[in-house]
Amino acid sequence: MTYHKVKKLYLEQLGNELKKHAEKDEILIDYEQHISELANDCDIEIQTEQEWMFYITERLGTPKGVARIWKEELAVSQNRTLIYFLLVNLLFFIFGGLLTVLHFTLGLQWFSEVWRFLTSIPSLLMILYMFFWALLGYEMGKSFGANGKKLLKKTFAIAIIPNLSLLFLVLFQIVPHEWFHPLLTKTFILLCITSTVFLYPISYLGFCWGKKKSV
Known part of the structure; x- marks a missing residue:
């Protein structure tokens, strides 16, 4: 459940950062798939929410950083x-x-x-x-x-x-x-x-x- 909670939190933060971006829905769907793939490919033991968030942001970037790239x-x-x-x-x-x-x-x-x-x-x-x-x-x-x-x-x-x-x-x-x-x-x-x-x-x-x- 920890992973799913972090995944939901990451996508919520990304959605808030994207605001009214024209491709907001498509971006969120895309990153939801990316996070799922990261979880499936993960070969290290992750237990806490902080560890999951670090693992995801280390590979995909922070929600704020991702949103900035898409806005640009x-x-x-x-x-x-x-x-x-x-x-x-x-x-x-x-x-x-x-x-x-x-x-x-x-x-x-x-x-x-x-x-x-x-x-x-x-x-x-x-x-x-x-x-x-x-x-x-x-x-x-x-x-x-x-x-x-x-x-x-x-x-x-x-x-x-x-x-x-x-x-x-x-x-x-x-x-x-x-x-x-x-x-x-x-x-x-x-x-x-x-x-x-x-x-x-x-x-x-x-x-x-x-x-x-x-x-």
Whole structure:
């Protein structure tokens, strides 16, 4: 019974240290198995609770130390996710900018065909872009659970900068509307403004759905 009591105590302490870690349940299950394996492989005589605790912490680390490692790993994973989505979002604007510049500078026939095709499906492009934001929220909810909410807000706050910058340039005609003809109609600009307003709610709905899937 001494071993089982120490095992329970270790896992309780680890759970308290992990707090609301996104993978808390999986970590506890994993370490419960590790402790059981240590007990089965133990070839020395252990009698007291102190000896069992020393034996376990000597091989697995203290609950506080283990929790710190997992928290650090979570922070690294969140940063990677943040950078990944920021880069993908930025690539949309880089691709669009390059396409516009090349269309007006090269004057190639096939390039013009691509340009005409893309400018003929603005609604589809907008839907795909909004789906990207929903996917962003979903992945953060699924990967990090409730802990992903702050990450979602941070990602949105940074990623929305190119969107707002482009809207500003277009609305104040700093960017000539002729560059995006026939895409930039008043209706399309209004739709862009409306969709920008709804980007966070859409990503948050995706986050909530992903969070449910993570449970």
